[in-house]
Amino acid sequence: MTEPPREEPVRPAGPAPEPGPGEVWDPGPGYGRVAPREPRVPDPLAVAVGNASLLGAGYLIAGRRALFWVAAVVTVSLLWLTYSTAETWCELLVVLWWAAVVGHGWWLARRHPTAGPRRGQRLLALALTVPVLAAAGWVRFDAHGVEDEVADARADGDCGAAVAAQDGVAFRHRLVAAPLAARGDAVVEACERLDAAGAYLSSGLTGDLDALETGFRRLGAVLGESGNERTVRATLDRFLGRLPTDDGCVTVTLADWLRKHAPGPGDLTGPASATAARITPRALMDCADGFMGTEDWPDAREHYRRLLDEYPDDTHADAARKGARKAGLAIELDRVTELVAAADGPGSGYCREPAKYSLAPAYRKGRTRAVFVGDTEYTDKLPEAWRTDTAHAALVVCTGEAEAGDVVETCQYRDHNGHIGSVRFNKLAVRVKGYALRTGKLVVDRTVQLGGESCPGVLGYFDALPSRMAVTPSNGDVRDAFGPVVGR
Incomplete structure (x- = not known):
């Protein structure tokens, strides 16, 4: 059996002692070596409290540097995961990790054979942990306050106040209370969507129905998400409040x-x-x-x-x-x-399709004023007092082309060859229809005959002597013929 090596006594550093009489001084192999530090005796409560800071301070108190760095890496990773995802389950992981390191620190310290209360360690642990937990608690309390302000503003339908309240959320809130901050972000995002919907609704006020439809569709999408009823209604009310438009x-x-x-x-x-x-x-x-x-x-x-x-x-x-x-x-x-x-003849325009004008003067015998249409060769010679425009007329008179009427007399004329021939002179027969403008009904339907000068001393003609010619009516003859038509 191999004998275990003997431990050499460790001598303190410094000058060697003087040898006694008859002795030879031998410092030995351990001379000059520094004595190792005694192992740190941990206080379980101090270690647990130190680890409650999530800074790994308990592991430092227990002298476990490797565990300190592992705990620090895990803590930072969990906090970053919570910050980036803003999910409640991430916060639960942080809480579970907090409980795990506290319990592990207590268990680890309790394993030390001489573990026991150490006032200094406890004071150090409290000095590290209390400020951290107090700061985290204050930040979460502040985050809850911001969340309440945002929720109250949304309940009042005031997106502006909700956005202003959410502007108070800083990095510390997102690190320590990420889900609370995320709920406020969701409200702000909904308000931004409502602003966009409101812009489309404003464009719709010009009559752009496509923009109006887009705005309502976006309002409906936001309304479909719980909690947005008041803000959606406020946006809708602002739009409806701008109605009616100036047009x-x-x-x-x-x-x-x-x-x-x-x-x-x-x-x-x-x-x-x-x-x-x-x-x-x-x-x-x-x-x-x-x-x-x-x-x-x-x-x-x-x-x-x-x-x-x-x-x-x-x-x-x-x-x-x-x-x-x-x-x-x-x-x-x-x-x-x-x-x-x-109307340029009896078969066109008003003469073919008479219509009424309810505001026209009533047609009555007397001093009726008329509009003359059709063949106006002779009606153009009527007095101005008999005629008027459509807006003031009581009668629309349609006249056809003049034809041969009754024979007035027959006269003898010598033609170019010296032969004598007879020429009959006829009145001018004009078919006349009159429509009462107020009703559009036919009130006059007759043929008027225009008399005039016949058998002139000199007869002008072309080629052969005509056998029949029309009389030449004067303005008076025209008035006499058309006077009964208009009641004159």
Whole structure:
């Protein structure tokens, strides 16, 4: 059996002692070596408290440097994981790690045979751990306060206040209370999406229905996420509060879309439909008045009539009724004017398709003023007092081409060859139809005959002597012929 090596006594460093009488001084092989430090005796409570700081201070107190560095790496990794993911399960891992290092430090220190209370170690552990835990607690308390401010602002529908409160979140909050900070970030992100939706809604105020649809679709997406009801409603209310617009026709377009096409849950369609119903009557009136100003009579009448049909009891109903009548009269006048201008004979324009103008003066015998259309060779010679424009006429007189009428007399003339021949002179027969402009009904249907000068002393003609010629009516003859037509 091999004998174990003997331990040489370790002598203290310094000058060697003087040898006694008769002795030979021998310092031995261990002379000059420094005595090793006694192993640190840990206090289990101090080690556990030191490790509670998550700084690995307990391992340093126990003299375990390797464990200190391992604990530091794990702690930093877990904190970074929590910061980057902001998930609650990461915080649970940190708590479990905290409990593990505290328990492990206590167990490790208890294994030392001489472990026991050490006041200095406990004071050191408390000096390291208490500030760390106090700071972490204060930061989490502050993070909860910020979260409450953000939540209150969102509950009030105030995105601006929510964003301002979340601006108070710093790196320390995201490191120590990452999930709390992340919830505030989610609110800010929802508010940013609502801002974008609001921008689309603002573009829709110009009549851009595609932008309006996009804005409502984005509102619906945010509303689908729990907790955003008030902020979505606030965004919607801001948009609806800008209605009606300055352009009545644009407002009508927007109101129609809001009532029929606004997508999303009832939280969106209800207020939108209510606003549409509120603004539509006035918008219809404004739009119709605008069309009246540009003389777009059909569109004006359409909007007046729609107001009367959909909102018969509205305060604008009387004005709309008057406007519809005025627009209708303007449409009639435009139609009559167009037909009169197109009438170049009995079979065209107004003469073929008579129409009424309800505001025209009533046709009565007396001093009726008329519009003469068709062949106006002779009617152009009538007095100005008999004629007027379409807007003030009571009668539209359609005249055809003059034909041979009754024979007035027969006269003898010598032709170019010296032969004598007879020439009959006829009155001018003109077919006349008169329509009462107020009703568009036929009130005159006769053939008038124009008398005039016959058998002139000198007869002008071409080629052979004609057998029949028309009389030459004077302005008086024209008046006499057409006077009964217009009641003169």
